[in-house]
Amino acid sequence: xxxxxxxxxxxxxxxxxxxxxxxxxxxxxxxxxxxxxxxxxxxxxxxxxxxxxxxxxxxxxxxxxxxxxxxxxxxxxxxxxxxxxxxxxxxxxxxxxxxxxxxxxxxxxxxxxxxxxxxxxxxxxxxxxxxxxxxxxxxxxxxxxxxxxxxxxxxxxxxxxxxxxxxxxxxxxxxxxxxxxxxxxxxxxxxxxxxxxxxxxxxxxxxxxxxxxxxxxxxxxxxxxxxxxxxxxxxxxxxxxxxxxxxxxxxxxxxxxxxxxxxxxxxxxxxxxxxxxxxxxxxxxxxxxxxxxxxxxxxxxxxxxxxxxxxxxxxxxxxxxxxxxxxxxxxxxxxxxxxxxx
Numbered sequence: 001x002x003x004x005x006x007x008x009x010x011x012x013x014x015x016x017x018x019x020x021x022x023x024x025x026x027x028x029x030x031x032x033x034x035x036x037x038x039x040x041x042x043x044x045x046x047x048x049x050x051x052x053x054x055x056x057x058x059x060x061x062x063x064x065x066x067x068x069x070x071x072x073x074x075x076x077x078x079x080x081x082x083x084x085x086x087x088x089x090x091x092x093x094x095x096x097x098x099x100x101x102x103x104x105x106x107x108x109x110x111x112x113x114x115x116x117x118x119x120x121x122x123x124x125x126x127x128x129x130x131x132x133x134x135x136x137x138x139x140x141x142x143x144x145x146x147x148x149x150x151x152x153x154x155x156x157x158x159x160x161x162x163x164x165x166x167x168x169x170x171x172x173x174x175x176x177x178x179x180x181x182x183x184x185x186x187x188x189x190x191x192x193x194x195x196x197x198x199x200x201x202x203x204x205x206x207x208x209x210x211x212x213x214x215x216x217x218x219x220x221x222x223x224x225x226x227x228x229x230x231x232x233x234x235x236x237x238x239x240x241x242x243x244x245x246x247x248x249x250x251x252x253x254x255x256x257x258x259x260x261x262x263x264x265x266x267x268x269x270x271x272x273x274x275x276x277x278x279x280x281x282x283x284x285x286x287x288x289x290x291x292x293x294x295x296x297x298x299x300x301x302x303x304x305x306x307x308x309x310x311x312x313x314x315x316x317x318x319x320x321x322x323x324x325x326x327x328x329x330x331x332x333x334x335x336x337x338x339x340x341x342x
Contacts, residue, residue: 003312003332004157004252006339007233008034009118012127014135014235014247015039017267018112020145021046025067030150031261033252036061037105037116040070043081048116049102053077054084064150064263111139121338129192134229137221138237138245146244147266147288149295152253154303157234157260158310158332160250163298164228164236165324167199173301177294181206181240183226188323193232193331195324200225201240210241213283216276217243219269230324232331244268244284246291257307264295312336 016028016039024043029036029051036051038061051059053072060072060079070079078085084100086092105116108124110132115124125132153160163169167186171179186199201207211224222242229237236248245267253259266288271277312332315325 002255003336004033004255004257007335008032008252010121010335011233012108012115012117012120012124013249014110014231014237015048015107015114015116016046017139017142017145017247018046018114019142020265020267022144023067025069026065027061027063027068027070028065028148029061029063030249030251030263031253033255034118039114039116040079042070042079045082046107046114047079047082047102048105048107048114049079050105052103054100054102055086065148111136112142113139127193128231129194131191131194131196131229131231134191134196135237138229138239138242141219141221141242141269142245142267143270144268145265146268146284147264147291149265149292150261150263153250153260153262153299154258155260155299155305156257156307156310157250157252158328159305160260160262160298160302161230161234161236162310162325162328163302164248164250165195165230165328166322167197168319168321169301173297174294177290177297181226185321186226188327190327193334195230195327197228197324198223198225210243213243213280214241216271216280217269218272219243222269230328232328233335242269243280244287248295262295262299264291266291 021041024041026041027038029038038051039046039048051061053060055075055077058072058074060070076087079102086097105118108115110124110128113135167183180203182202183199184202186197189196219242224241227239234250237245239245247265247267249263251261253261268284271280312329314329315322318326
């Protein structure tokens with residue numbers, strides 16, 4: 001079994017926040033090398049399935065997100081409230097239609113964050129380790145989604161993950177965006193295969209401005225600096241002051257390892273009232289624009305990294321700021337070892 005396939009099928013993956021799909025028909029679709037994964041509000045529950053119609057395998061959704069009934073455009077088979085609605089059902093007298101169903105995945109919750117898995121090797125909370133407490137606290141302070149961004153990174157996914165894990169490149173690659181925070185060295189902590197980086201803002205003026213916004217929020221959790229949580233293997237969750245969280249996925253997109261599905265969503269924290277929401281509207285919009293700029297700057301660097309420069313061995317020349325890359329590769333080696341011994 002190759003690395004990408006085993007990581008996709010044996011681990012739990014953070015899919016969405018509950019408040020991203022509040023209405024019946026809301027959906028999010030992620031492209032992966034094992035097929036599309038869709039989470040859909042069917043009116044009674046959030047259902048996660050592989051996007052193929054149970055009839056002839058046609059794709060049900062082709063957008064990245066939105067609101068639409070789960071109806072196959074080929075023959076009209078529709079999934080709603082746990083039931084398949086089949087047009088001209090009488091024409092299938094020779095078939096056992098009770099066996100027709102979507103290919104759904106396992107799901108579990110950590111707070112208000114929904115995870116899915118294909119054939120997980122362990123329970124969700126065992127995989128999350130102490131990161132579960134962090135995720136729960138974050139999830140209960142999220143009110144909704146302000147931005148959705150998905151496109152193909154032209155690189156192998158571990159290269160994109162490792163770029164996101166290290167701050168060494170920030171001053172050179174992000175001089176007018178992320179570097180303006182003037183992040184200090186910060187502290188790395190580890191929760192099993194997951195990791196967290198917390199870094200104070202060195203930009204005193206910006207720190208004061210952000211501190212002044214706290215009165216508009218109704219939150220009880222958040223680090224007053226830059227926070228980045230990595231969930232092995234494909235997910236990042238980052239924030240400044242806990243006012244919003246950038247949820248990022250770096251998913252294997254093809255079996256050749258030449259393309260990565262990059263997905264980012266800006267999840268906004270709970271605000272105190274409608275007046276606060278009005279005041280913060282431009283702040284969230286600006287945050288989304290800056291995030292998109294940062295991610296595209298990262299993409300331009302990552303696309304210059306050939307597929308064959310990555311492997312699971314430790315970095316030969318590693319700076320102190322690349323500590324989390326060493327931890328990531330160690331987690332990959334641990335996974336490969338477990339596969340070989342099973």
